[in-house]
Amino acid sequence: MSPHAQPVALVTGTSSGMGLHAAVExxxxxxxxxxxxxxxxxxxxxxxxxxxxxxxxxxxALDVTDHDAARACVEGVLADHGRIDVLVNNAGRGAVATAEQLSLDEVRDQLEVNYLGPVALTKLVLPGMREAGSGTVLTVTSVGGAVGQPFADAYCGAKFAVEGFMQSLAVVMLAHGVHVSVIEPAAVASDFVGNVARPAGVTDADPYAAQLDAYLARSAGAFADAQSARDAGAAIADAATATDYRFRWQTSEGATAFVGMSLADTDGSQVLGATRGWIA
Structure with missing residues (x-):
């Protein structure tokens, strides 16, 4: 990229929340x-x-689960603007349910939105970045990409998957001048909670009902005291434009502490000890 050229950034999931603020920033x-x-x-x-x-x-327009549309979008941006210097994979969706409550279609939906969508877009932008010898791919994951949490089986599974993909890719692309990173928000005040797919038909007779109620009550409290979407969006923009490279970023000190607990938890006891109380 010419030092005087305006860099081009492609950001997904910008209708609301931190994606909106990241795009504006x-x-x-x-x-x-x-x-x-x-x-x-x-x-x-x-x-x-x-x-x-x-x-x-x-x-x-872009639905990240439509891979033909993703290809057409990237080709259109390249045709109109000449290159893509920054890709921010922000689009995502949550799901609240534990294994028995989940259909395999719901698991696949989480993989499509939170894993395969970012993977497909990343693959589409890499050739141009590699040829240019520069570029940034930043995938917005979650603290749920490092910490497995109750009733987030499918969501955390997909976020763990995309973090593993990106971490494996990152070291290869560094040799070609391309920075591949993830950024992990904790609770963010946005429409994300309203977009979460909750398990249908859960009644008091469900063996997990009491644990689910406790989890939902705890989550409501966490999101009521959440980081603002504007602050999270600014953190995303910081990571996307940073000159010092690192693979893993977080959007707040709380997110850093929470993720750090899991990354240092070699036997898994710290995470289970911390999250067990969420569903008591």
Whole structure:
């Protein structure tokens, strides 16, 4: 990339929350931002935030689970803007259910959105970045990508998977000048909670009902005291534009402490000890 060229960033999942704020912040820092979302008719909050910040965005439709659409999107961005310097894989969706309550279709849905979608987009941008000898791929995972949590079996499974993929890829791409990283938010005040797919038909007779109720009550408290989406979006922009490379980032001190507990937990006892109380 010419030192005077405007860098191009492609950000997914920008209709709300930290994806919205990350896209606006990257534009504010001088990037030409292609902001994607499944339904561009929901772009009002994004365009209002961009106008408030005095920046413009290139808003495009993209469902990350549609791999043909992803290819067409990347090809369109390359045709219109010449390159992609930064990819922020932000689009994601949660699910609350434990193994017996999950259908395999629900597990596959989590893999499609949280694992295969980012993997497919990453594969699409790598050739151009490798040829340029520079670029950044930043995947927004979660503290749930390092810490398995109750009633997040499918979600954490997919987030663990994408972190493993990206960590394996990272060392290879460093030799080609491309930085591959993940960033792990903890609870963030956003529409994420409202978009979580909850298990249908759970009644008081369900053997997990009391544990689920305790977990949902604890989660409601955590999200009520959550990091703001604006702060998390700024942390994403920081990681996406950092000159010092690291594989793993977090969006808050609390997220760093929580992830650190798991990464140092060689026998698994710290995580189970910490999360057991969530469902008591």
């Amino acid at each position: 990257l534009a504010r820092r001088g990037h030409l931002v292609v902001a994607t979302m499944r339904d561009p008719s929901r772009a009002t909050a994004l365009t209002d935030a961009a106008a408030e910040a005095g920046v413009e965005l290139d808003v495009r």
